[in-house]
Amino acid sequence: MKRVNVGVIGVGAMGHNHVRVYSRLKNANLMAVSDLMKGTLAEVSKKYQTVGFVDYDNILKMPEIEAVSVCVPTTYHHEVVMEAIEQGKHVLVEKPIAFTLDEARDMIRSAKREGVKLATGHVERFNPAVLEAKKLIREGLIGEIVSVSAKRVGPFPPRIKDVGVTIDLAIHEVDVMAYLLDSPASKVYAHVGSRLEKCEFEDHAEIMMEFYNGASGVLEVNWLTPYKKRKLEVTGTDGIISLDYIDQDVELFGKNARKVRVPHHEPLMEELSSFLNSVIDDEKPKITGEDGMHALKVVLAAMESAKGKFPVDLEIE
Numbered sequence: 648m649k650r651v652n653v654g655v656i657g658v659g660a661m662g663h664n665h666v667r668v669y670s671r672l673k674n675a676n677l678m679a680v681s682d683l684m685k686g687t688l689a690e691v692s693k694k695y696q697t698v699g700f701v702d703y704d705n706i707l708k709m710p711e712i713e714a715v716s717v718c719v720p721t722t723y724h725h726e727v728v729m730e731a732i733e734q735g736k737h738v739l740v741e742k743p744i745a746f747t748l749d750e751a752r753d754m755i756r757s758a759k760r761e762g763v764k765l766a767t768g769h770v771e772r773f774n775p776a777v778l779e780a781k782k783l784i785r786e787g788l789i790g791e792i793v794s795v796s797a798k799r800v801g802p803f804p805p806r807i808k809d810v811g812v813t814i815d816l817a818i819h820e821v822d823v824m825a826y827l828l829d830s831p832a833s834k835v836y837a838h839v840g841s842r843l844e845k846c847e848f849e850d851h852a853e854i855m856m857e858f859y860n861g862a863s864g865v866l867e868v869n870w871l872t873p874y875k876k877r878k879l880e881v882t883g884t885d886g887i888i889s890l891d892y893i894d895q896d897v898e899l900f901g902k903n904a905r906k907v908r909v910p911h912h913e914p915l916m917e918e919l920s921s922f923l924n925s926v927i928d929d930e931k932p933k934i935t936g937e938d939g940m941h942a943l944k945v946v947l948a949a950m951e952s953a954k955g956k957f958p959v960d961l962e963i964e
Contacts, residue, residue, distance in 0.1 A: 651737075651923045654679040654706040654715045656727055658691045660806050661741055662718030668916050669716075670695045674923045679706045703727060707734040714764075714926050716919070717741065720809045725750035728765075732757045737764040739922045739932075742822075743814050743946070744939030751943055755936040766922045766932035767939025769822040773917040775909045776890040777823055779897045780881060784827060788903045789883030794863045795824045797879040799892075800872035803843055803850065811848025813839060813946050816868040820879070821856075822934075822942040827881060830860035831941055836958040837949035842871060854949050859963070940964070 651674060655665045658680050669675040677695060681703040682688040692699030700706060706715065707730055714737035717727050724745050731738050732754070744767045745751040758765035771777055784792065797820040807815050825831055834857040839849040851869035858864065877892035886901020897907040918934075925932040948959040 648673050649927050650674055650676040651926050652676045652678050652711050652713050653923070654681070654709070654712045656681045656703040656706060656715055656717050656731075657719035658682045658687060659684075659718065662716070663691055664915055665716040665718055665919065666691055666695050666697075668913070668919050670697075672916070672920050672923065674920060674927065678712055679709060681706050704730070707731055707736060713737060714739070714923065716768075721814070722746050722809055725754060728754050729757060732761050732763055732765070735761060735763060737922075737926045739766040739768055739919070740939070741768040742770075742939065743810075743818055743943045744936060745943065748940065748944055748947065751936065751940040755940065758936060764922070764925055764932050765936040766925065767934050767936060767942075768918065769819065769934050769939065769942065770914045770918050771819045771823050771892060772826055772934055773912075773914040773921065774892055774895060775912050775914075776892060776895045776897050777827070779907055779909045780879075780888045780890050781827055783888055783897070783899060783907070784881065784883075788886060788899060789881065789888055789901060790885030792828060792860075792862045792881060792883050794865065794882045795827060795879065796864070796882075797824070797866040798868075799877050800867065800869045801875035802873055803846060803870040805845075808847075811839070811841075811846070811852075812850050812868050812870050813837075813852045813854075813949055814943075817852055817854055817866060817949065818942045818946045820864075820866045820868070821945045822938065823879065824856070824864045824866075825858070825938075825941060828858050828860055828862050828864075830858040830862065831963055832856045832864070832945045832961055833859045834958050834960050835945055835948045835952055837953045839950065839953040846870065849950075849953075852949065852953070856945065937964075
């Protein structure tokens, strides 16, 4: 099996997981990691027996490295991804793809111009429960989809310092809903608020969406609930699909009612392997830069809606 030489830029909580997974994948050859925090860098590079750099430019200048995961804070995504693209590296950037839509567009254009892959890290798309739900929808087992509802709640994560709960959590559900419905969102209306003194941004959000195919979406996210809950339901004219992201369980209600057997896998393992296979096979990544930009567009529109207390229309780019 061909192996892709990879590097990881930013080895905090999420980046550390990228390093762990790359070190185990058969189609990856982990060559270098980078982080500004020297203690974290030393710990990760020693644990996974790879070279570590404080300055990520050293990774980008290694001609043997073909692809990188960018796991730095959101405000630095554009800067790091653009430099990686200019050095001819294929890039998987953690969600959200960028801090602004203009930055996302710039990254997408540059990747196309330089002929490199640009993938966005929406890991729930690789959750076995989500993939099974998509399969059931394609088989027509719940008829025509009417709506999708989701609840993604849990305690406040101190490591998140640059965005609120809408961009951190709601963006997962936006991407999954668009994937399951095979349609972009056309309108969004949201209410957000902040109750936690330790959080600089909004810590809860309730978002309603319309999609171009006529279906609707409703989601609730917060950092207020003392336990983690990650569930989604798809309502169709002939039944309902209920899934649990954490347990990776799927249940079908209606005339085809049953508990569906789902083979459990680590979503991040599937995501990174898929990204590397897109490099090896010279194919479009399963979650493109455009997918990442759509999810970002919706959550930014949700913030605009909440601020102005009006629904926001979305256009297809």
